Amino acid sequence: MRRLVSAAVTGCVIAASTTTARAESLTDALISAYNSSNLLEQNRALLRAADEDVAQAVATLRPVLQWALTAGYAQPRPFTDNYTASMSLTTQMTIYDFGRTPLAIDVAKETVLLTRDVLVQIEQQVLLGAVRAYMEVIRAARFVELRRNNVRVITSEVRAARQRFEVGEDTRTDVSQAEAALAAARAALAAAEGDYNVAREAYKAAVGDYPANLVRPNVPPMTASTLDEAIAIAVRTHPLIHQRQREVRVAELNIARARAAMRPSLTGGVTAAVDHDWNDSVTATLSLNQTIYSGGALASAMRQAIAAAEADRAELLQSVVTVKQDVANAWTALRVAIASTDASQRQVSASTVAFEGVREEASLGARTTLDVLDAEQDLLDARASLIQAEINQFVAVYSLLATMGLLTVDHLDLGILTYDPEAYYDAVKNAPTRMVSPQGEKLDRVLRSLGK
DSSP, rough: OHHHHHHHHHHHHHHSSSTTTTOOOHHHHHHHHHHHHHHHHHHHHHHHHHHHHHHHHHHHSSOOEEEEEEEEEEOOOOOOSSSSEEEEEEEEEEEEEEHHHHHHHHHHHHHHHHHHHHHHHHHHHHHEEEEEEEEHHHHHHHHEEEHHHHHHHHHHHHHHHHHHHTTTTHHHHHHHHHHHHHHHHHHHHHHHHHHHHHHHHHHHHHSSSOOEOOOOSSOOOOOOOOHHHHHHHHHHHHHHHHHHHHHOOOOOOOEEEEETSOOOOOEEEEEEETTOOOOOEEEEEEEEEOOOOOHHHHHHHHHHHHHHHHHHHHHHHHHHHHHHHHHHHHHHHHHHHHHHHHHHHHHHHHHHHHHHHHHHHEEESSSOOHHHHHHHHHHHEEEHHHHHHHHHHHHHHHHHHHHTOSHHHHHHTTTTTOOHHHHHHHHHHTTTTSSSOOOHHHHHHHHHHHHH
């Protein structure tokens, strides 16, 4: 079974290093993650629900038309009809409420915009998860190949140690040391194969399918030339900051709504009715009302709205601080990864020369088997460090883009049709009377097809 697993992993590793017709690039993985993300679908549905809040707020400006049909039976009395019936048609409408309804519409619209900003944050989260999963599969595959090559090298060292032992050049201790190193290398290979399988499962969860022939990306996307530039871009474009700004605007509108709730409202209504004797009547009403005393509830609502606005302003300022810190941390991580990659490359070069020299000296009797094994381990560690540094560098680039608010399908120019948040909003913002607008029906069909 272990040989079968080993062979399967070998095939995946070899495929990952070659470009074939079935090769899968990082762009392909990002597109797949965007198109198959359940998290994005969930938040798109939440955005459509927020769009309906606008429609419901707009509907309160319109008249409400209701009908009623009633029937009754009374105990028999002389010269009276025991049965009664009537039908009425009533319409009511708010004529003026000192801005409460328009303010509610503005709140709903701002909530839609901040929900769109949340959707952008989810998009960044999904894409960054795909990048990490993609690079982790490449890292795990390269580690498997590295460990497998290590097993081959140490196997040859064991064979050489046994041959030298047979001719009296090495001791049994030398052979045992080589055999122990081989056992450790095989254990490390098994662990690397396990890590690779775990990485494949994580890739499937992030991207939507198991990895094919992954191609290691060569050139990462551009970020910013300086830290100050990166921070300036983040403050200007990050969706979290936009969301907090919208929340402050909603809080300010809620203060105005609380103030307007203390004022009167004017409503009008018309009722047309007909009874079982076909006697008809029409009644028109005009009502002006205002709450005089509510036990302090209105004043409390006003104070609460003011406090909430103060909290949202503080949260906005803190979000700016957090975004700046995240950008600085990501920038530092990228610089460290670049420096680590450069140092690891030099380490691999030096360790390669050292290993070849120690192995040559061992063939001449100037070095022991343990010296060769130590040099091989140093070279293995250097190569592993280089692989990890290169992976960290690529991930750090995309992490920096995410902290700047630029890790989106549009900014990465993936060349696919993206979800249009305005399509459903435009279909329902004027509160159509149909259960679902034609545009909404189209979106529902798309959602159903994605769910199959």
